[in-house]
Amino acid sequence: MTESTPILSVVIPTHNPHAGRLQRTLAALRSQTLPVDQWETVLVDNTSSPALVLTDWIAHAPANLRLICEATPGLSHARQHGFVEARGEFAVLVDDDNVLAPDYLATVLALFVAHPQIGAIGGRSRPEFDLPPPEWTNEFHSLLALRDLGIAPLVSQGLRPTNLTRNEYPVFAPIGAGMALRRAAWTAWLHARANDSSAISDRRGNELTSGGDNDIVLCAMRAGWEVGYFPTLSLTHLIPSGRLAPEYLARLNRGIQKSWMQVLTLHHANPWPPLAPTGAALRKLKAWFTYQAWCSSSARIRWQGTCGHFDGRIKS
Secondary structure, three states, X not given: OOOOOOOEEEEEEEOOOOHHHHHHHHHXXXXXXXXXXXXXXXXXXXXXXXXXXXXXXXXXXXXXXXXXXXXOOOHHHHHHHHHHHOOOOEEEEOOOOEEEOOOXXXXXXXXXXXXXXXXXXXXXXXXXXXXXXXXXXXXXXXXXXXXXXXXXXXXXXXXXXXOXXXXXXXXXXOOOOOOEEEHHHHHHHHHXXXXXXXXXXXXXXXXXXXXXXXXXXXXXXXXXXXXXEEEEEEEEEEEOHHHHOHHHHHHHHHHHHHHHHHHHHHOOOOOOOOEOHHHHHHHHHHHHHHOOOOOOHHHHHHHHHHHHHHHHOEOO
């Protein structure tokens, strides 16, 4: 009897994962209502040290777990390898600290059947904090891939030009945590990055740059696919206390804003002009005083985000 081809592939990129959080990620997959023979789990070890060993994770994982290795550091490289290895017609990107609701995969398939024009979908990403977060950090929770846009589904209507150089990016477009895609949508991204896989500065080791999520969405939409937010999709994002430290949030905000500028430039959709290094430095100095960055952690985090914006506009 030949092995059946899975309908859906779960792709989990990981680099030096926290054992407890990855175990919970895999255990949640093990509890999915979608029959295990209809999908697969592809765990992508992206230069972990020591390298992951499959037998260490089998006890916590669904029976369809496969482990592959990607030797080039970086989240986008790990995702690319995972997509190439994926055998399903649909894929779900899962971070190594995401706990999917038991019906997540089954709901993904139902939504794609119901919405044939949509190529990428996402839903709610709610936090589970190690410790109660300080109230002042609420402003920055969206930086941590947390999202709840309410109970109404939201679907895009194409990339709509607002001027000659900029397209509207749907504010409800999927984030990487739990993003589900059709094969044609992720193939559009693979083709776009076939010769310039380093174009986007995505997570790499301890770097906090990002942008790969936005790049995937834009490539899918430019290929003619719509994107959607569906609150029936729900996951829990495990947040250790260290990610609420002011220094971490400042670095994260700077990396995210820098990457967003780079993605817009890559897609010829950046409404802000490029900057010379000196011009960027002067703007960052002015912003230090505008935000009064010395006054509080919140002010410094906001200033760092503005610095990232200017960094991302520096002419290469």
